[in-house]
Amino acid sequence: MAHNLAMTNGKTAMAYTGDKPWHGLGTSVANAMTSAEAIGLAGLDWGVVKQPVYFANDISKYKRIENKFATVRVDTMDPLGIVGNVYRPLQNKEAFSFFDAIVGDKLAMYHTAGALGKGERIWLLAKLPGECWITPKDNIEKFLLLTNSHDGYSSVEFMVTPIRVVCQNTLNMAFSDNSKRTKVRHTINMGMGIDEIRTQLGVVDAYFKRFEDMGRFLASKRATSEIVEQVFSDLGLSKEKAKDSTRTDNIRMDIMQLFDNGAGNRLPGVSGSCWALLNGITEYVDHKRSARGEGDEKLESRATSLLFGSGASMKQKALDSLLVIAK
DSSP: OTTOBOEETTEESEEEESSOOTTOOSEEESSOBOHHHHHHHTTOOOOEEEEEEEEESSSSOEEEEEEEEEEEETTTOOEEEEEOTTOOOOOHHHHHHHHHHHHOTTOOEEEEEEEETTTTEEEEEEEEEEEEEEETTEEEEEEEEEEEESSSSSOEEEEEOOEETTTTEEOOOOOTTOTTEEEEOSSTTHHHHHHHHHHHGGGHHHHHHHHHHHHHHHHTSBOOHHHHHHHHHHTTOOTTTOSSHHHHHHHHHHHHHHHHHSTTTTSTTTTTBHHHHHHHHHHIIIIISOOSSSHHHHHHHHHHHHHHSHHHHHHHHHHHHHHHHTO
16 A cells, blocks of 8 residues: 555545645545544544564464563554553544543644554644734644554654645744653553643643744844855755765755745745745755655655654754854
8 A cells, every 4th residue: 555544444544624635645524523523534433452462482382472562453453563561552532532632622623634554653633723924924824733653662742733824834843942742651641641731732822922933033034145054054955065965956956946936935024034944945845855655655755754754853953043043
C-alpha cells in the first residue's frame, strides 16, 4: 500500500473536512467533525491489547519473554509493537474523548483524523476558534494536533500547529521554552498527565498571541542579504561549507524563489521581509523539498517529516535564527 495509511474493513483509515490533506486520501465530510463522527469516518473504531511475547527455543517449544508484551490490534490481530510492563495502551476512543476534554466546551472541531501503517500511529487535528493576523491580509488559523502511537516508540503528544491560510504552510514551531508541545507517557499514571495537559493547554491562547507578535516582528524587519546568508549558514546551506555544492545551490535557489514569489509573499507588508523569508523556507519544506518514495508514499513521507522529523527541525532552526539575527 504505497500511501502507508492504515486500513479498516478494506477502507483507508482517514477522514478530513475542507481542502484535501497532504496525501489527498480519506473520507470527505461536509462540515468539521465531532469526535464521535471522526472515529467512525476515519476507520479508527478498533482497540489495542497487550499480549505476552514468546520465542522458539527449539523447533517445537516456546519460552515466554518476561516483562515484554506485544501491542495487538484486536480487529485484525496485527502486532503493532513491543512494550514493557508499565506501558498502558491509550485506546483510540479514549484519545478522542481525551481530546474532547482537553479542548472543552465543544469550541474545537476535528478537521483531520487517521492512522498510519497498520495502525501504529493515529492523529487528530482540531481547528480552534479565532485567527492570528500578521498583516491585514495575512492570517494564521489555529490548530491543535494530537498524535498517539500503539507501537511503544512515542508518547501521547499535543502540538499547537498554526497554519498560514494563504499557502497552507504548517508553522508547527516552538519557542525557546518548547511551549508548543506536550507529551504524556503510556503508563498507569496517564490520568495525572491528562490533568497536567489541561493546565498547560490553558496557555494556548497566550501561545498564539506570542506567535502573532513574532510574525508581526519578522514582517517589520527587512531580510537583507546579510540576514539571508546567516540563515542559510545556520541551516547548513552555506556555499563555503556545502558537502554537495550542486544540491546546496538548488535548495538555496528554491528558497530564494519562494522568498520572492511564494504564496502570500508578495502581499503588502510581507514582501522582502524576514517573515517572507521564514515562509519561503517553510513553503520549501512543506511543498517542494524532496521526499522518499513515489506518489502517495512520497506525499505521506513529506508530511511526516514536516510535522515530526527533519522538515520540522529545519523550520525550527530557521525561526530561531531569524529571531536572533533580526533583533
